Amino acid sequence: MVTTRKERVVFIGAGNLATHLATALHGAGYDIVQIFSRTDTSARQLTERTGCSLTTTRIEEVCPDADIYIFSVSDAALGELIARVPVRDEALYLHTAGSIPLSVFSTVCRRYGVFYPLQTFSKNRAVTFAEIPLFIEGSSPEVTATLREMGERISRQVIEATSEQRRHLHLAAVFACNFTNHLYAIAADLLARQQLPFEALRSLIRETAAKIETLSPAEAQTGPAVRYDKNVMQKHLDLLDDPDEKEIYRLLSRHIHQFATSHTQSQSAQHE
Amino acid sequence: MVTTRKERVVFIGAGNLATHLATALHGAGYDIVQIFSRTDTSARQLTERTGCSLTTTRIEEVCPDADIYIFSVSDAALGELIARVPVRDEALYLHTAGSIPLSVFSTVCRRYGVFYPLQTFSKNRAVTFAEIPLFIEGSSPEVTATLREMGERISRQVIEATSEQRRHLHLAAVFACNFTNHLYAIAADLLARQQLPFEALRSLIRETAAKIETLSPAEAQTGPAVRYDKNVMQKHLDLLDDPDEKEIYRLLSRHIHQFATSHTQSQSAQHE
Numbered sequence: 001m002v003t004t005r006k007e008r009v010v011f012i013g014a015g016n017l018a019t020h021l022a023t024a025l026h027g028a029g030y031d032i033v034q035i036f037s038r039t040d041t042s043a044r045q046l047t048e049r050t051g052c053s054l055t056t057t058r059i060e061e062v063c064p065d066a067d068i069y070i071f072s073v074s075d076a077a078l079g080e081l082i083a084r085v086p087v088r089d090e091a092l093y094l095h096t097a098g099s100i101p102l103s104v105f106s107t108v109c110r111r112y113g114v115f116y117p118l119q120t121f122s123k124n125r126a127v128t129f130a131e132i133p134l135f136i137e138g139s140s141p142e143v144t145a146t147l148r149e150m151g152e153r154i155s156r157q158v159i160e161a162t163s164e165q166r167r168h169l170h171l172a173a174v175f176a177c178n179f180t181n182h183l184y185a186i187a188a189d190l191l192a193r194q195q196l197p198f199e200a201l202r203s204l205i206r207e208t209a210a211k212i213e214t215l216s217p218a219e220a221q222t223g224p225a226v227r228y229d230k231n232v233m234q235k236h237l238d239l240l241d242d243p244d245e246k247e248i249y250r251l252l253s254r255h256i257h258q259f260a261t262s263h264t265q266s267q268s269a270q271h272e
Numbered sequence: 273m274v275t276t277r278k279e280r281v282v283f284i285g286a287g288n289l290a291t292h293l294a295t296a297l298h299g300a301g302y303d304i305v306q307i308f309s310r311t312d313t314s315a316r317q318l319t320e321r322t323g324c325s326l327t328t329t330r331i332e333e334v335c336p337d338a339d340i341y342i343f344s345v346s347d348a349a350l351g352e353l354i355a356r357v358p359v360r361d362e363a364l365y366l367h368t369a370g371s372i373p374l375s376v377f378s379t380v381c382r383r384y385g386v387f388y389p390l391q392t393f394s395k396n397r398a399v400t401f402a403e404i405p406l407f408i409e410g411s412s413p414e415v416t417a418t419l420r421e422m423g424e425r426i427s428r429q430v431i432e433a434t435s436e437q438r439r440h441l442h443l444a445a446v447f448a449c450n451f452t453n454h455l456y457a458i459a460a461d462l463l464a465r466q467q468l469p470f471e472a473l474r475s476l477i478r479e480t481a482a483k484i485e486t487l488s489p490a491e492a493q494t495g496p497a498v499r500y501d502k503n504v505m506q507k508h509l510d511l512l513d514d515p516d517e518k519e520i521y522r523l524l525s526r527h528i529h530q531f532a533t534s535h536t537q538s539q540s541a542q543h544e
Contacts, residue, residue, distance in 0.1 A: 119476055120495075122492060122494065157475075169468065171462055172458075172460075173495075175459040176455060178496075179524045180480055181489050183451050184492075185488075190443055191441070194441075196437055201445065202485065203390070203405060205448050205449070207392055207449075211394065211397060212477065215396075219394070231348055232347055236446060248523055248524065
């Protein structure tokens, strides 16, 4: 049975991820009825993008008659907020965290799930939600089907993943995004000290990311570490002042070399 | 005085960089007259793309009457090859290495320079040379002008850089490209062990690279390390088996946190 009534959604949290997800759901026809945030400013900023007029900083004031409650808060705050939110059997309770299992809801709610968009969200940067993979996990086949339908209204890629798979996804995302971005930061710093503009690296960064659309990262690797050019590597270490940056250079170079060696071995093994 | 005769170029080396640079120069009207490579196969592969019919594996056979000699070989091999190539006062001698100073030519040649394209080159992936920044350094203003004219025939970005700046550029490129690509490799490995396709990360990797076109890397940072969420970081460390990967995780997380702290401090200092 298809209901014509818009589904009523409450957001618990108003951070970067909540902002982008609430905006996408609003655009897909969901009714964002209330936003809870510890700080009133964050909640108010979000109401502008979602047409939602009700905000609160007190969890006791969360409205008890919504259809869907989406928790998008820090992992540390999640458990306590779930315990204090009004719970109804018919409502659906979701969180958006990579590292928290589905079972965080199990003793409190009847219908619950995870709705994890794998992307890096900054408040002042627009994202195209349609291109973001959404990983879903439901407490029952009925909930999973609901999550799939909900996901497909905002994204082209909706994928079922277990809690175990999701925490590995989150870890992989830290390497591929947060750590990668930090390497950009170190590079930017090195250029700034030589009065060179960061723009000089943009083409390289773009190509490094684009390459792995057609090659595996192992095939795409270039540079002194994969060649194990000790001479160049030593010169680079001599240029670095920060002991942590030296150690990052040493560790990553060694690991690249090990990966390349084991990759070649497994390739030759396949050919035997 | 403009000569209508095509300039005759010899390539010393037939690796990834040589392949792409020779192809671009050939396309821009240079006459690639000979390719030297230690292995005949590499040289022969390159002749197909550049219309060059002469190859050699013996440095003594390099033709003595070319206009430009471009050395694109490993840093370790460069010095010896420069010493053994035929040298004429009128000819121009160039290398393409990030970490080698201009002065490597100074005792042997009269007109020399560096022609350093900052990009990651793999043989089986086409690149658009026009978008690659070219860093040039000449032994005289006349040579620098020649290098600029040559560079502008194949690239939209030709930038003068000293040997000192160039070695920092090369180091920054190792962080922004080789190390970044290795983080992709670690992430791919984590997903493969959970039967998840690497494709799940493509959108994230694309956005991470695209973000820094409008935000600085420091502004673009997200994730557990910048929030210093010890709980999530400890869970991630528990998921990693490889001791080097654990250490990479620890070091990069700590460094992200330190960067964020000092960045905030310097921002507040600016506002005071």
